[in-house]
Amino acid sequence: MSSDRTVAGVSPARTARPLNLADLTNVMRAAAAAGEVVGVIGGGSKINQGAAPTGLDVLISTASMNRILEHAAGDLVITVQAGAPLADVQRHVASAGQWLALDPPEVGATAGGIVAAAASGPRRLRYGTPRDLLIGLTVVLVDGTVAKSGGKVVKNVAGYDLGKLFTGSFGTLGVIAECTFRLHPLAPARRVVTVATDEPAVAAQRVYASGAVPTAMEWDGATMTAVFESIESAATQQAADVVAVLASTGGEVGEVTDTVPAGFGARPWRPSGYGLKLTHRIGALTEVLAVVRDTLPEAELRAHVGSGVTWLGAAYVETEVIEVLRTALAAYDGGVVVVEAPVELKKQIDVWGPARGIDVMRRIKDQFDPEHRMSPGRFVGGI
Amino acid sequence: MALRTYECDGLASYRCTPGVVVLAKTTDDVAYVVSRCAERGIPFVARGSGTGLSGGALPREDGVLIVLSRMNRIVDLAVPDERAVVGPGVINAHLTTAVASDGYYYAPDPSSQQICSIGGNIAENSGGAHCLKYGFTAHHVTGLQVVMPGGSVERFGGLAPDPVGYDVVGALVGSEGTLAVVTEATVRLSRSPQAVQTLLAAFDSIEAAGAAVSAIIAAGVLPAAIEMMDALAIEAAEAAVAPDYPAGAGAVLIVELDGPTCEVEANLADVERLCRQARAYEIRVASNDAERAVIWKGRKSAFAAVGRISPDYIVQDGVIPRTALAQVLAAVEEVATAAGVRVANVFHAGDGNLHPLVLFDESKGETERAETVSNRIIDLCLEHGGSITGEHGVGHDKKLHMGKMFNEIDLDVMQLVRCAFDPDGICNPGKIFPTPRLCGERPGRRSGVHPLQEAGVADVF
Numbered sequence: 001m002s003s004d005r006t007v008a009g010v011s012p013a014r015t016a017r018p019l020n021l022a023d024l025t026n027v028m029r030a031a032a033a034a035g036e037v038v039g040v041i042g043g044g045s046k047i048n049q050g051a052a053p054t055g056l057d058v059l060i061s062t063a064s065m066n067r068i069l070e071h072a073a074g075d076l077v078i079t080v081q082a083g084a085p086l087a088d089v090q091r092h093v094a095s096a097g098q099w100l101a102l103d104p105p106e107v108g109a110t111a112g113g114i115v116a117a118a119a120s121g122p123r124r125l126r127y128g129t130p131r132d133l134l135i136g137l138t139v140v141l142v143d144g145t146v147a148k149s150g151g152k153v154v155k156n157v158a159g160y161d162l163g164k165l166f167t168g169s170f171g172t173l174g175v176i177a178e179c180t181f182r183l184h185p186l187a188p189a190r191r192v193v194t195v196a197t198d199e200p201a202v203a204a205q206r207v208y209a210s211g212a213v214p215t216a217m218e219w220d221g222a223t224m225t226a227v228f229e230s231i232e233s234a235a236t237q238q239a240a241d242v243v244a245v246l247a248s249t250g251g252e253v254g255e256v257t258d259t260v261p262a263g264f265g266a267r268p269w270r271p272s273g274y275g276l277k278l279t280h281r282i283g284a285l286t287e288v289l290a291v292v293r294d295t296l297p298e299a300e301l302r303a304h305v306g307s308g309v310t311w312l313g314a315a316y317v318e319t320e321v322i323e324v325l326r327t328a329l330a331a332y333d334g335g336v337v338v339v340e341a342p343v344e345l346k347k348q349i350d351v352w353g354p355a356r357g358i359d360v361m362r363r364i365k366d367q368f369d370p371e372h373r374m375s376p377g378r379f380v381g382g383i
Numbered sequence: 384m385a386l387r388t389y390e391c392d393g394l395a396s397y398r399c400t401p402g403v404v405v406l407a408k409t410t411d412d413v414a415y416v417v418s419r420c421a422e423r424g425i426p427f428v429a430r431g432s433g434t435g436l437s438g439g440a441l442p443r444e445d446g447v448l449i450v451l452s453r454m455n456r457i458v459d460l461a462v463p464d465e466r467a468v469v470g471p472g473v474i475n476a477h478l479t480t481a482v483a484s485d486g487y488y489y490a491p492d493p494s495s496q497q498i499c500s501i502g503g504n505i506a507e508n509s510g511g512a513h514c515l516k517y518g519f520t521a522h523h524v525t526g527l528q529v530v531m532p533g534g535s536v537e538r539f540g541g542l543a544p545d546p547v548g549y550d551v552v553g554a555l556v557g558s559e560g561t562l563a564v565v566t567e568a569t570v571r572l573s574r575s576p577q578a579v580q581t582l583l584a585a586f587d588s589i590e591a592a593g594a595a596v597s598a599i600i601a602a603g604v605l606p607a608a609i610e611m612m613d614a615l616a617i618e619a620a621e622a623a624v625a626p627d628y629p630a631g632a633g634a635v636l637i638v639e640l641d642g643p644t645c646e647v648e649a650n651l652a653d654v655e656r657l658c659r660q661a662r663a664y665e666i667r668v669a670s671n672d673a674e675r676a677v678i679w680k681g682r683k684s685a686f687a688a689v690g691r692i693s694p695d696y697i698v699q700d701g702v703i704p705r706t707a708l709a710q711v712l713a714a715v716e717e718v719a720t721a722a723g724v725r726v727a728n729v730f731h732a733g734d735g736n737l738h739p740l741v742l743f744d745e746s747k748g749e750t751e752r753a754e755t756v757s758n759r760i761i762d763l764c765l766e767h768g769g770s771i772t773g774e775h776g777v778g779h780d781k782k783l784h785m786g787k788m789f790n791e792i793d794l795d796v797m798q799l800v801r802c803a804f805d806p807d808g809i810c811n812p813g814k815i816f817p818t819p820r821l822c823g824e825r826p827g828r829r830s831g832v833h834p835l836q837e838a839g840v841a842d843v844f
């Protein structure tokens with residue numbers, strides 16, 4: 001593995017690329033014996049998210065743990081190694097008319113990386129985020145302990161759900177080795193409706209009022225795209241109903257198509273720019289957009305309308321502006337995460353913002369990783 | 384004697400009179416009681432409505448039972464945010480009632496929804512008939528306020544999505560009251576569907592009904608619910624609430640579809656066709672809410688109904704991969720016949736969650752045999768790659784099965800979570816885990832000051 005791989009700008013002293021679970025366990029044991037600080041990388045598509053680690057002796061790549069272990073098609077369940085690229089998983093299950101209902105935009109993302117970063121995309125509106133689809137997990141802890149939780153059935157309440165804790169943990173609790181997910185049937189048809197609007201929240205209410213159930217509603221700063229995925233007749237009918245409602249209220253509605261527009265679901269920032277994730281009460285979208293227009297008029301925006309998540313991109317964002325936005329978003333129960341920013345800046349600012357319940361989170365960290373050797377400093381509150 | 388009211392939950396075979404019962408009215412009440420317990424190392428157990436079926440709320444003689452049912456205020460209906468903030472004692476169905484006129488509902492719908500509390504639902508990660516499409520309680524809770532076992536009040540998550548940090552809300556849901564006491568919850572409100580269609584199909588056999596389920600799923604239809612009842616369960620339902628299901632059925636399926644009208648109508652036609660292909664001999668489609676209610680009445684009252692045909696019964700809860708349905712049910716039948724007891728089957732067929740009801744007569748000394756059959760059913764679930772519980776929880780009742788599903792190491796790692804919340808082991812102790820464990824250094828762990836910490840690079844929090 002090339003040594004140019006870094007974690008939020010920090011270079012590892014060495015890298016390891018285990019071939020399987022046993023190998024990974026050995027790597028972790030050796031690192032434990034040497035007291036080394038460990039980092040984890042999947043496809044590397046989100047490796048610059050989060051804060052820079054405060055140390056990094058060995059960077060473990062899951063690239064060679066990329067197999068699909070078991071696809072129980074009749075049960076709509078799949079188990080994969082953490083390094084399996086999402087694209088491979090989708091290709092595999094598509095042959096059975098199924099899909100793993102996650103669509104984060106980052107290219108090259110792996111199953112384990114998506115879980116570790118809790119990455120999501122437009123269709124979270126209908127299917128939720130990785131926490132909602134992960135049903136079982138095998139992890140390797142910092143001392144090489146291998147543990148599993150959950151199982152291979154969708155419905156299961158036996159024991160604590162470690163999957164929830166590891167989802168979005170950014171490598172700070174242990175290494176995700178294998179994941180089991182619930183799958184969904186692939187819808188046979190898609191219809192896409194677009195409407196020009198600077199009030200996406202209002203447009204969304206009209207969509208809902210028609211009785212239609214969109215799988216995604218994305219706003220790119222000028223246009224809202226509503227996606228309907230179902231059987232042919234129902235996708236067509238829903239799109240027609242929505243077009244009628246939107247047109248009757250004076251919206252500029254585009255041609256109904258069966259493909260999503262270019263850039264659908266993409267984040268609104270460029271490499272070496274700044275990217276922020278704003279979260280807020282679902283009903284506060286209009287207010288949040290107004291706050292951003294006042295604070296950062298030049299910012300590019302993408303909103304997961306109806307989900308309470310808005311992405312912001314800009315060439316440059318002053319540190320004070322981040323704080324201004326945090327204060328403003330707090331009024332809508334939300335926050336601001338600095339996703340993309342120059343590495344040097346990331347070392348100076350709090351990329352996550354305040355976390356509710358941080359004391360308990362520290363206690364969880366101390367239990368799983370008492371010596372703080374797993375991706376230290378990457379996470380909220382310096383965890 | 385008033386304390387006797389609280390000696391058991393919905394699983395009456397375990398009883399214990401609590402040392403003290405506290406009827407909490409506020410978060411402060413709970414924090415006060417828990418703090419006093421923490422000072423003295425006294426165990427406490429949270430209790431909602433007491434409908435749990437795994438002995439999760441089984442009290443302790445040497446402990447305090449904290450009853451949350453009076454904390455039943457709906458604190459906030461944030462309909463534009465699709466959220467409600469509720470006290471833990473709010474009855475599940477009351478929340479739906481409160482938001483129905485706005486066109487919303489609270490999706491998790493356990494059969495006990497008229498009486499069970501949302502706090503209890505959260506502790507058990509309760510499901511319901513409609514969780515096939517809409518998920519379990521875990522998918523519908525976005526924020527929690529809790530009293531920690533040390534007595535402090537903490538908040539996690541809230542009205543907005545994706546709170547930063549560990550998904551503590553996710554870890555708390557389903558933890559069966561062993562990590563903290565929930566004193567307020569923020570939950571999702573779902574938009575009521577434009578259309579609902581409910582279909583009842585009668586088959587000669589479980590196998591035929593099972594084949595219909597597989598065909599529906601394979602066709603890519605995702606119904607809101609697919610429920611199945613076998614002949615004995617139907618007999619019980621008829622005796623209790625007379626839903627008038629088709630006579631002579633070996634099994635009935637209840638399939639409910641919801642969503643946009645155009646989708647529901649098309650799916651309904653598909654489901655009807657697939658049921659007929661699987662040799663359904665009678666199909667009824669509810670033409671209005673009253674007919675829908677009648678179809679559901681038989682299913683929702685099934686547990687209580689078997690009381691009409693058997694003096695005693697055990698409600699079992701296990702999960703299997705849906706594709707193993709026919710195979711496992713045949714094996715269950717075999718086990719039951721060999722032991723000379725009857726088993727009525729009611730289940731969430733769509734997600735493979737079985738609820739075999741093992742019928743017996745205690746006065747005839749059949750208890751032990753029934754328990755053996757019930758345990759054997761759990762083993763069958765595990766042998767087919769399933770789970771020891773799909774929604775009723777481990778509680779006190781299934782602790783010993785945990786070791787069959789997870790090894791010692793898995794359980795040790797779960798214990799790490801426990802120790803982060805409840806290092807002194809006073810929060811509903813003796814539940815979920817087969818053997819009590821103390822929190823402390825794990826064997827083989829290095830201790831001492833970390834080099835990075837020494838160098839001032841990192842801090843140990």
Ligand SMILES: Cc1cc2nc3c(=O)[nH]c(=O)nc-3n(C[C@H](O)[C@H](O)[C@H](O)COP(=O)(O)OP(=O)(O)OC[C@H]3O[C@@H](n4cnc5c(N)ncnc54)[C@H](O)[C@@H]3O)c2cc1C
Binds near residue numbers: 566774
């Ligand atoms: C007829 C019948 C039908 C049922 N149908 C279903 C069904 O379809 N699906 C299903 O999932 N379950 C079902 N159940 C089981 C039961 O109703 C659920 O588990 C329910 O969620 C329990 O809620 P409760 O308020 O009665 O909790 P309780 O029984 O009072 O407590 C259950 C557990 O939750 C803990 N607890 C309660 N409140 C809190 C709190 N505020 N903070 C922390 N811990 C707490 C308790 O300590 C205990 O461990 C059924 C039960 C019956 C009797």
